[in-house]
Amino acid sequence: MTCPGGPPGPPRAVHQFVPALIPRDATGSHTLLLREALRAAGWRSEIFAEATHDELLNESNKVARYGDYARPGDVLVYQFSTSSMVADLLMERPEPLVIDYHNITRPELYEPWEPATARRSAEALEQLARLAPRAALGLADSAFNEADLVAAGCPATAVVPVLVDLDRLGAPADRRTAARLAAAKADGGADWLFVGRLVPSKGQHQLVKALWAYRQLYDPAARLHLVGSTPSNRYLGALRAFVDDLGLREAVRMPGEVSEAALAAYFDAADVYVSMSVHEGFGVPLLEAMGAGVPVVALRTGAVPGTVGDAGLVLDRTEPSYVAAAARRVVSDDTLRRRLTAAGQRRVAEHTLARAGARAVEAVSAVAGEPPGRAGSGAARGGGAVR
Amino acid sequence: MVAPTDEAPTDDQAYLIGVMAEIDEEVRSRRASGDLPARVERELDELFLEHSPVAGQGGGLGEALRMVDAAAFIDPVVPIDSAKSGGAVVKKGLRTLSLWYMGYVTHQVSQFATAVSRSLHLLDERVEALQSQLEAQEVPPAHVVEAPGAHHPDAWWVPDALAALQAAPGRVLHTAAGDGWLVRVLAAKGVDAYGVDPRPRTVDRAELDGTDLREEGVLEHLRAVEPSALGGVVLTGVVDPMTNGERRQLLDLLVDRLAPDGTLVVHSLSPAGWDADDAPPEADLASGRPLRARAWTNFLPMLGFTVTVHEGPKGADYLAVAVLREATPAR
Numbered sequence: 067m068t069c070p071g072g073p074p075g076p077p078r079a080v081h082q083f084v085p086a087l088i089p090r091d092a093t094g095s096h097t098l099l100l101r102e103a104l105r106a107a108g109w110r111s112e113i114f115a116e117a118t119h120d121e122l123l124n125e126s127n128k129v130a131r132y133g134d135y136a137r138p139g140d141v142l143v144y145q146f147s148t149s150s151m152v153a154d155l156l157m158e159r160p161e162p163l164v165i166d167y168h169n170i171t172r173p174e175l176y177e178p179w180e181p182a183t184a185r186r187s188a189e190a191l192e193q194l195a196r197l198a199p200r201a202a203l204g205l206a207d208s209a210f211n212e213a214d215l216v217a218a219g220c221p222a223t224a225v226v227p228v229l230v231d232l233d234r235l236g237a238p239a240d241r242r243t244a245a246r247l248a249a250a251k252a253d254g255g256a257d258w259l260f261v262g263r264l265v266p267s268k269g270q271h272q273l274v275k276a277l278w279a280y281r282q283l284y285d286p287a288a289r290l291h292l293v294g295s296t297p298s299n300r301y302l303g304a305l306r307a308f309v310d311d312l313g314l315r316e317a318v319r320m321p322g323e324v325s326e327a328a329l330a331a332y333f334d335a336a337d338v339y340v341s342m343s344v345h346e347g348f349g350v351p352l353l354e355a356m357g358a359g360v361p362v363v364a365l366r367t368g369a370v371p372g373t374v375g376d377a378g379l380v381l382d383r384t385e386p387s388y389v390a391a392a393a394r395r396v397v398s399d400d401t402l403r404r405r406l407t408a409a410g411q412r413r414v415a416e417h418t419l420a421r422a423g424a425r426a427v428e429a430v431s432a433v434a435g436e437p438p439g440r441a442g443s444g445a446a447r448g449g450g451a452v453r
Numbered sequence: 454m455v456a457p458t459d460e461a462p463t464d465d466q467a468y469l470i471g472v473m474a475e476i477d478e479e480v481r482s483r484r485a486s487g488d489l490p491a492r493v494e495r496e497l498d499e500l501f502l503e504h505s506p507v508a509g510q511g512g513g514l515g516e517a518l519r520m521v522d523a524a525a526f527i528d529p530v531v532p533i534d535s536a537k538s539g540g541a542v543v544k545k546g547l548r549t550l551s552l553w554y555m556g557y558v559t560h561q562v563s564q565f566a567t568a569v570s571r572s573l574h575l576l577d578e579r580v581e582a583l584q585s586q587l588e589a590q591e592v593p594p595a596h597v598v599e600a601p602g603a604h605h606p607d608a609w610w611v612p613d614a615l616a617a618l619q620a621a622p623g624r625v626l627h628t629a630a631g632d633g634w635l636v637r638v639l640a641a642k643g644v645d646a647y648g649v650d651p652r653p654r655t656v657d658r659a660e661l662d663g664t665d666l667r668e669e670g671v672l673e674h675l676r677a678v679e680p681s682a683l684g685g686v687v688l689t690g691v692v693d694p695m696t697n698g699e700r701r702q703l704l705d706l707l708v709d710r711l712a713p714d715g716t717l718v719v720h721s722l723s724p725a726g727w728d729a730d731d732a733p734p735e736a737d738l739a740s741g742r743p744l745r746a747r748a749w750t751n752f753l754p755m756l757g758f759t760v761t762v763h764e765g766p767k768g769a770d771y772l773a774v775a776v777l778r779e780a781t782p783a784r
Contacts (some may be wrong), residue, residue, distance in 0.1 A: 178506050275497045283488055304504035311500055376465040379473065386497060387489045391479045395472060402472060409465060 078139040079110035080434050082166075085150035087115040087126045090326060092228065092350040093147045093168050093384050098125060099229035100143070100166075103423030104430070106186070108439025116152050118181075128153060136161075141434040146170075146298045149189035153197050162202045162433050165220065168228075168346025169368075170194065175267040194218045202433045205426070207348040208369035210349050211322060224429045227349050227422040232357035237333035243324070247335035255287025256397045258361065259336035261329070261344065261351040264296040264320070269342030269365065269384070270305055276340065276389035278312050283387065284394045288317065290340075293332055295323040333358035338396045341365060344385055354415055357408030359405050361396045362387065377410035479627050483666070491667070509590055525566035529555040596735040597629040597652060598771040600722045601691035604631060610772040613763050614687060614718045617774045618644055623684025624714045628671040629691050633664035638666075645684075649674045672699065677704040685716040693722055694739030708756050711777045717758065719773040721748060726769030749773040 082101060088094040097113055104111040105354055112135060115126040119321050139160045144152065147168040156163055170191055176184035195218050198204060204220035206212035207228035211359045215223045249322070251257060258277060260267045270292050277290040296302045302320075324332070332338075339355035341364040346352075352373050362378030364370050371380050377391045396402060429439055480694060483489055529552060533544035603610065616634075621644060628637045630648025639646035647665035667674065671691050686707060707717060722743045727736055735783050746762045750773070753760045765771055770775035 102587045271501050275501070276496070279489055279494070280496065283483060300506060304501070304506075308501050312497075312506075376463075376469060379469065379476075385491075386478075386494050387483060388476070388480050391476045391483070395476055395479075399472075404467065405465065 072330060078141065078438075079112070079135070079137060080104045080141045080143060080430055080433060081110075081112050081114060081132070081135065082143045082145060082302050083114045083129065083132075083152050084126075085115070085146040085148050085157060086117045086119075087113060087122050088119045089121045089148075089370055090329075092230075092321065092348075094119075094122070095167075096229045097170070097233065097425065098122075098143050099231060099419065100426055103229065103427055104309050106423070106439065107427045107431075109207070109434065109435035109437060110319055114152075116150050121163035130426075135448070141430070142149055143430065144201075146190075146194065149186045149193055152194035154278070157197060157200065157314055163197070163200060164194050164203045164205060164430060164433055165194075165198060165201045165215065166205045167194075167205065167211050167215050167220065167347075169345075170213065171265075171267050171345050175345055176265070179266050183298070205429055208372055210369035210372065211347045213408050222432075224432075226429045227417050228350060228355055229249055229419060229422045229426065230350055230417065231239060232354060232417070233419070233420055235330045235333055235354055235358050237327060237330060239334050240327035243328040243331035244334060250289060251335060253286045256285055256337040256393075257295065257335050258288065258290045258340050259332055259355070260291070260339065260341055261293045261332070261354070262341075263294045264292065264305065265298050266301050267343065269344055270301075271308060272307065272342035272365075272384045272386075272389070273340055274309055274312065274314065274318055275386040276342070276384075276393065277317065278314060279386035280393060281314075281317065283390055285397075290318045291332055291336070292318065292320045293322075293324055293329065296320075308435070329339060332441045336360045338363055338393050339378075340389065340393055341370070341452075342389065343367065343370070346370050352378070353414065356407075358406045359410065361406035363392045365394055366410075375413055377406055377411065377413050379406075465529060467533055479739065495668075511517040515577070518570070518577060521566075521570050525563060525570045527559040527563045529559040529564070530547050531555075536604070565611050587756045593621070596739055597650070597690040597695050598694045598722065598727075598733055598735045599629075600720070600726060600765075601733065601764070603720065603770055604689065606634060609766055610720055610763060610770070611635070611638065613772055613774065614720070615642055615644075617716050617718055617776075618646075618685045618687070621681065621684030621716050623686065625685035625716075626674070626678075626683055627689070628674065629689060630666055632664050635687060635689075636664050636666065672702055672706065675703070675710055678706075679717075681711050681712045683710050683715055685718065686711065687718040687720070689720040691718060693743040694735065695740050696740045701739070704752075704756060708777070713775045713777065713779075717773075717775040717777065718751075719775075720770065721746075722770050723765070723768060723771070726765075726767075728737055729769060746771045746773060749775070 082097055084093065084097050086094070087097060095322050101111045101113055104114055113126040114129045114132050116129050118126045126382060141164065142156060142159060142161045143164045143166055144156055145166050145168065146153070147170065171187055173184040173187040173191070189279055194214070198215060198218035198220040201220055202222065204212070205226045206215055206223060207226065209225055212225050235446045247257065258273070260270065260273055264270055273290055273292070277288060280288050305447040309315055318423035333355065336355070339352070341349070341352065341358045341362070343349070343365065344367050346368040348369050352362055352364060352370065356377050359382065362374055364374055364378055364380055366380045366382050374380055379390060379396060427437055460670060496706070520619060531548055533541050533548060535541045535544055536738045549705070601609070613636065618639060619642065619716070625644055625646040627646060627648040628649040629652065631650060632638055633648055636646045636648045647667070649667045649669040649671060651668065651670040671688070692703065695703065711717065723780055724743055724745060727743050746764065750760045752763055757779040758771060758777055760775045763772040763774070
């Protein structure tokens with residue numbers, strides 16, 4: 067479809083706006099990779115962030131400075147994942163707007179634990195409802211997320227894969243982390259892995275229950291690694307106390323946020339990637355696990371079935387004995403492991419950075435017009451169908 | 454695994470479906486062997502809830518007030534420990550310099566918090582007084598009232614129920630399932646069945662043989678079930694003692710939770726059986742009374758069911774079998 071864009075002509079800019087630009091965060095990484103894809107396509111492209119992590123200070127500009135950059139014909143892409151004053155700013159801007167939607171965790175999932183976060187989540191949903199009808203196009207990384215955009219009143223939508231640089235996990239693993247994990251493995255026991263923020267909706271407490279059952283039933287030396295930052299100290303405290311109650315302090319490791327090299331070490335050591343998250347708009351770590359050759363066991367929720375496909379066991383229930391039995395099967399059945407990892411590699415091949423970048427550029431071109439770098443080049447087009 | 458579709462599964466999908474079935478069987482046999490009873494899994498849930506915040510564990514207003522009281526006092530004397538050499542001295546100096554200012558501000562904030570806390574305590578007292586008045590008028594939860602001698606595999610109505618459920622388009626729920634006798638009969642016929650029962654001791658007994666039973670009331674359970682998720686529902690002993698309001702909720706939920714062509718089976722005492730001398734004593738305490746068979750044949754078609762009624766041999770009970778053809782919201 068052709069969306070109402072600016073005037074055709076000389077290289078125009080496709081600038082991105084993001085509430086927070088954070089390294090090793092799915093939205094932050096996607097934003098940086100999309101900028102490269104947009105620039106490679108010939109558009110000028112900058113990132114404007116309300117807040118930027120120290121590591122990325124050179125990669126972004128303050129949102130308030132956009133006025134200095136604004137030119138007629140600009141197209142603005144908003145990386146929407148939380149509430150932000152950026153949404154209010156974009157409501158007032160005249161440029162064509164593309165919402166790149168990464169899902170909003172529902173307020174009720176935060177409410178008992180982090181009421182303030184729940185309020186922000188509710189605000190984000192309100193902002194989406196106000197902004198979506200004004201957007202020329204909504205991009206979603208799953209059909210599950212696309213449904214949110216349609217419900218919010220987005221006039222045109224497309225499903226475009228999230229941009230993930232899976233090659234970075236192929237880089238050498240952090241030696242100290244790898245040595246520590248190898249030493250633990252030498253004593254026996256399977257290694258379970260989950261990567262994601264420690265928040266109730268990610269269901270780490272369900273993983274602890276399942277690990278307890280797994281150790282009771284199958285493997286008393288098994289370990290669980292919960293890698294990810296901790297925005298909810300209340301949940302972290304509950305999780306730690308629960309782990310202590312079950313006598314699992316040595317078996318459940320919570321290293322927090324880790325470097326990419328350390329993350330590669332965790333994926334190398336993992337026998338199974340297990341997710342009991344109850345809300346996933348896409349699930350980038352699931353894809354990373356497949357890329358690392360780690361078979362997946364995940365709860366059927368949100369976009370998970372679409373992300374995992376045939377590359378994992380997708381469970382309908384969270385009962386610890388059921389999750390434990392599924393993990394045991396994956397760990398101990400070589401045929402199943404081979405089939406799951408092979409299917410995972412096929413899914414990863416569908417999500418290469420080059421392919422996802424091309425589809426994102428193609429989708430954005432519905433609003434911004436033909437990419438300047440492509441004019442007359444006959445570049446392959448694989449864009450998501452705009453509805 | 455792949456979401457169910459109308460298309461034939463691929464080799465990979467068929468393989469994974471087989472693996473999932475074997476995992477299900479593994480869980481069932483583990484439970485049957487007593488390796489990890491469902492009761493233990495519930496205890497895990499409860500243990501985690503003990504660490505959840507008040508809103509998460511339903512700790513009540515008293516617990517919330519205790520937390521408010523604990524947080525109402527704001528201490529202006531900040532800690533001065535420091536890992537850096539001389540840090541404690543610097544912090545102590547800063548604290549001494551700013552204490553007059555911080556003390557003035559925190560005193561007012563503490564006063565405000567104490568006033569709020571006191572107001573909440575007054576409200577709590579009034580709510581407790583109201584609660585005790587309401588308890589005297591409270592309608593107790595519906596008991597399970599079962600027809601005597603009619604809840605075992607050889608009961609007269611069981612063959613008709615089995616015939617109706619043989620081709621159920623999904624899982625079959627039995628409530629109140631007791632020790633799981635009907636679930637086992639259904640499973641032996643190849644029907645994927647499970648049960649719920651609000652009576653805890655019966656569920657504990659059933660766990661010993663691995664039957665999928667849960668300790669829940671029918672309404673509570675159905676609220677947690679996905680729409681169109683059930684192929685059949687067997688109601689025995691739960692509808693008769695319900696109030697009309699509860700029955701209406703139950704019908705609303707059944708219409709929503711049953712899949713198209715799903716089957717509803719209701720075994721009920723007749724009004725005569727309810728009044729008979731051998732009726733269970735719980736009948737005297739129940740809020741409701743059993744419906745006549747004709748009530749089901751009259752009301753269920755309005756909700757999109759086709760209904761057949763089988764009368765019991767002694768007129769003390771009957772069986773209503775209804776198939777959901779086209780769901781209509783309950784009135």
